[in-house]
Amino acid sequence: xxxxxxxxxxxxxxxxxxxxxxFTVFALxxxxxxxIDIFSKGIARINWDFFRNLPSRHAxxxxxxxxxxxxxxxxxxxxxxxxxxxxxxxxxxxxxxxKNRLAKFIEINISNLAGVPxxxxxxxxxxxxxxxxKLGNSLxxxxxxxxxxxxxxxxxATREAIRAVPDSLREASYGVGATKxxxxxxxxxxxxxxxILTGIILAxxxxxxxxxxxxxxxxxxxxxxIPEGPKDQFTxxxxxxxxxxSRPQAAFIVNAAAGIIVLLLITFxxxxxxxxxxxxxxxxxxx
Amino acid sequence: xxxxEKLIEAxxxxxxxxxxxxxxxxxxxxxxxxxxxxxxxxxxxFVTDTQWTPLFTEKHFGILPLLSGTLLTTTIAILFAVPxxxxxxxxLNEYASPLFTAFVKPVLEVLAAIPTxxxxxxxxxxxxxxxxxxxxxxxxxxxxxxxxxxxxxxxPYITSLSEDSLRAVPRSLREASYGMGATKxQTAFRVMVPAASSxIIVSVILAxxxxxxxxxxxxxxxxxxxxxxxxxxxxxxxxxxxxxxxxMGDVPQDSLEFKTIFAxxxxxxxxxxxxxxxxxxxxxxxxxxxx
Numbered sequence: 001x002x003x004x005x006x007x008x009x010x011x012x013x014x015x016x017x018x019x020x021x022x023f024t025v026f027a028l029x030x031x032x033x034x035x036i037d038i039f040s041k042g043i044a045r046i047n048w049d050f051f052r053n054l055p056s057r058h059a060x061x062x063x064x065x066x067x068x069x070x071x072x073x074x075x076x077x078x079x080x081x082x083x084x085x086x087x088x089x090x091x092x093x094x095x096x097x098x099k100n101r102l103a104k105f106i107e108i109n110i111s112n113l114a115g116v117p118x119x120x121x122x123x124x125x126x127x128x129x130x131x132x133x134k135l136g137n138s139l140x141x142x143x144x145x146x147x148x149x150x151x152x153x154x155x156x157a158t159r160e161a162i163r164a165v166p167d168s169l170r171e172a173s174y175g176v177g178a179t180k181x182x183x184x185x186x187x188x189x190x191x192x193x194x195x196i197l198t199g200i201i202l203a204x205x206x207x208x209x210x211x212x213x214x215x216x217x218x219x220x221x222x223x224x225x226i227p228e229g230p231k232d233q234f235t236x237x238x239x240x241x242x243x244x245x246s247r248p249q250a251a252f253i254v255n256a257a258a259g260i261i262v263l264l265l266i267t268f269x270x271x272x273x274x275x276x277x278x279x280x281x282x283x284x285x286x287x
Numbered sequence: 288x289x290x291x292e293k294l295i296e297a298x299x300x301x302x303x304x305x306x307x308x309x310x311x312x313x314x315x316x317x318x319x320x321x322x323x324x325x326x327x328x329x330x331x332x333f334v335t336d337t338q339w340t341p342l343f344t345e346k347h348f349g350i351l352p353l354l355s356g357t358l359l360t361t362t363i364a365i366l367f368a369v370p371x372x373x374x375x376x377x378x379l380n381e382y383a384s385p386l387f388t389a390f391v392k393p394v395l396e397v398l399a400a401i402p403t404x405x406x407x408x409x410x411x412x413x414x415x416x417x418x419x420x421x422x423x424x425x426x427x428x429x430x431x432x433x434x435x436x437x438x439x440x441x442x443p444y445i446t447s448l449s450e451d452s453l454r455a456v457p458r459s460l461r462e463a464s465y466g467m468g469a470t471k472x473q474t475a476f477r478v479m480v481p482a483a484s485s486x487i488i489v490s491v492i493l494a495x496x497x498x499x500x501x502x503x504x505x506x507x508x509x510x511x512x513x514x515x516x517x518x519x520x521x522x523x524x525x526x527x528x529x530x531x532x533x534x535m536g537d538v539p540q541d542s543l544e545f546k547t548i549f550a551x552x553x554x555x556x557x558x559x560x561x562x563x564x565x566x567x568x569x570x571x572x573x574x575x576x577x578x
Binding site for chain 1: 291292295296298299300302303304305306307309310312313316317320371374375377378379382383391393394395397398400401402403404405407408409411412413439442446469470471472473493496497499500501502503506507527530531534535540548549552555556559560562563564566567
């Protein structure tokens, strides 16, 4: 005989199932609504001139050329600085210092850094790079700040990729008389490269969206020229979007939405690329 | 050969130390400037004064309004995101087909990849006008809208981490529960969620830390008025927004006004530092519960 409490438990189960499903659909729905809202607001402004024009007081004549150029130069320097440091640190922590106390301490420290709000990195960059090292609100100061910000991401990704390398490969390398560094650089690193690459792409995607630390170090909201060297002032696409969003005129809101479409396309492209490299790498390491 | 090996290892240690220097740099800079700040402003005023007006002629340096703004937006985000994120995690783990989960998880993670300035725009231009139709006396800048949007942003963190820890619970526990005749709902909430509780708690702590430090969403949509209020309909200012506001303005960099960002920054850093360490401690203490 089915008891009352049994049928009630069954009912709760069913009700919960549909509530939970509707929550899941809701979360996905928010994403869809966000995309539709932004596309419908901004798509009309997307044309060749929008990419080619300088920022302007007139919304219709405003473009994102300097913001895009600033963003690309900023990323270029950021990657050049953060990549070697992050990869070498990750290799050391995973391959060399796995068990010693220093590595343990650094590991706790990195997990802490990953949780520090990005605006705090801005304060660090402002004091250390802009004021003490007197770099001013330049591209290079911004790149150094962003480098410190994405360093934990690159290190963690490098470690995870190296962890996936089977020990048999290392032993084979040692067996033929290779040294530790030869084994690391010629056997372990090439094998882990796909995983490391995935992490780097995700770190770059993170750096692209950063706004707050750059505002704190003094990146300008209005830059009518393309930066030509590391000491030049700069602006980036998210900063340009922030600037347009905070204006009262409706025409600038359209510009902001159009800028967001470009920013989102770049972000999604990078994330897709990261998923693609990861899948390709997974297939390779499971041969 | 041997010397080259040693040299390379030394270079790698130096690279690893960049991260330690970063932490040291952050703590040093925040503390030194905050000490200078407190040589001019009393600490008692800082924690008890209910007004924060460093940029006005009549200056008050009470952190409480910024703190209340930060806590208010964070609380709204967490109240929204934790039940939603956790229920989605339970659904994906217990009810949904593997195919559905394989589709939903990466799509949800897109939410975490969207730059925050985009969410700020969405909060100000879409969510606030929408909410104003339901709550007519809602201020154009308010704590509710960015709080909710911040919640949407952190749902994937909670869902992803919680689902991972639910998945790590051994099959035998779930099967034992089914064997006793329990429904999926009973199995999920009386067996699985308690068994995965340490991972779920970690996900919530990390989400809180993330919400406390979030800057652009609140800078765009919450207004920039430091107000000691817990009314979500009013405009507020968070610690993060204040830091951005001052560094963007033309405040002279050696003035007392400018030093306020370090005191505010240190307050924020202390909160997130405690939360991050707490989550690290829980994770390392309980992660091997079932292995």
